[in-house]
Amino acid sequence: MRKLKLQMQMTIDGFVAGPNGELDWMWIGKRDEAIYDDVIKLADACDTILLGRKMTPGFIDYWENVVDTQPESQENPLAQRMVNLDKIVFSRTQKAVKGRNLKVENGDLATVVQALKKQPGKDIMVYGGADFASSLIGLNLVDEFYFFRRPVAIGKGLPIFKEQVVLQLESSFTYKNGAMLTKYVPV
DSSP: OOOOOEEEEEEESSSSTTTSSOGGGGGSOOOOOOHHHHHHHHHTTTTEEETTTTTTTHHHEEEEEEEEOOOOOHHHHHHOOEEEEEEEEEEEEEEOOTTTTTTEEEEHHHHHHHHHHSSSSSSSEEOHHHHHHHHHTTTTSEEEEEEESSSSSSSSOOOSSEEEEEEEEEEEOOOSSSSSSEEEEEE
């Protein structure tokens, strides 16, 4: 059975975005290429990306722009993956969303995700947004959690955990710039 993996950038105080969805805190401090390499490794273990409707336009626009206009960018290897992988956008309101290799799913989230897990193929990756990730967590659909914790606190913002969830640490790695990658699984 395929696994549903949730990968999120997170502040040390547990937020995945600022109060209004701001992500500027992700770029504070020194860039570490090892983080980028690990994001690519995680993406290569998957063949499908699940997205929430709210974050999809920015996600699609950003990665397609890198592929189309920045062939020399350091981000191009990851951008190629983000554009070429199959993407499913979950929405209760929209029937179509513009983007390459993208389809919209309007069905029941738990039913659709459980069916996707039973299909053959590589694992499934979720990059967010915060509300979508919270929904998946609340329905106990996430099999593995990958948190890239940045050494910055923002004081207030958007969490993905709305209630108590007990997780078991499987691995942890600290990068030269102070960021950490932690992998957790549900208990």
